Amino acid sequence: MAAKPCTALVVAGLIVAAILAPNSARAIEVKKDLYKNGAPGPSAGGPNAAPAKANPIPKAQQAALNDTVANESESYLDDESEKKASGKTYVDIEHARPMYLPTMKEGHWTVLAKLQAAEYTPSKTGEGKGRATGKQKVLVFNYRLDGSKWTEVEPPKWEDVETKGAAAAHK
Template structure:
């Protein structure tokens, strides 16, 4: 009898604590648990291999534009991956490749004058039967930073180039000093023999 009272009390407490609609909702959610948000290293590598094949012509196109003195995008070598999971864990990934837009005929930096636009090339792929399949054609997206943003971008790019030049000069000085020290050591070793 005592066990029946304890069991009844536990059942009553559970009924108040876990209402029937809440438990059904939780059951449904557990049946369709969310998939992981990041790509596994193996999936990322296979997607990166696929993208290296299809992105090459876009890099070539921008290099040609720069050589002809046309406005071009200095594309970065690294993709940004934005995975989304649909029903039944169907994986679709938007892959963004971005860069700064430059006008090479106007002075500003060694690359030309930054226009104040950031451009992104977006590739969209879905994983089907272990293979990456293109969902849509690649498309360009533009982010205009406005006049103030363009001025700040130009200032930062010029500062970055100046810092890079200083670092290269410092590295050359250190290399020359190391070479001179090595030569002096060799001369001292020869004199000591």
């Protein structure tokens, strides 16, 4: 007995759907990944999480800002290395977590560039990082984009970071 033309058409349609289904499933996974950026919400990628905003600063200026922060932070890196070598409490700025906060002010882009890192007490032998104090420090740079050059708005400054453990101790 031969298959009816409509049955063959349904079977062919099911086969095509089975082949194409994994491709559309991957597209959904990629779309979910777009929203997993650590945005505020109950959990990254959760139902109340906000999508990532595109960086409004052009790529060339982003690269120039990275270079500027790297160059200017070198003296702070040297200072912290000297503190470590002399046995004083230091901030591990070499492994700092960078964060850039751009805003538009008076027709110019301004950026707070923050380098956050843990504070350590060096080991007696001078080997390794030493012992973490449990504190976090952030080095804050403030820049304005003038044409294609980043200009320092104010000198960099150190700030303490309120940690969850410290916040609980204050209650």
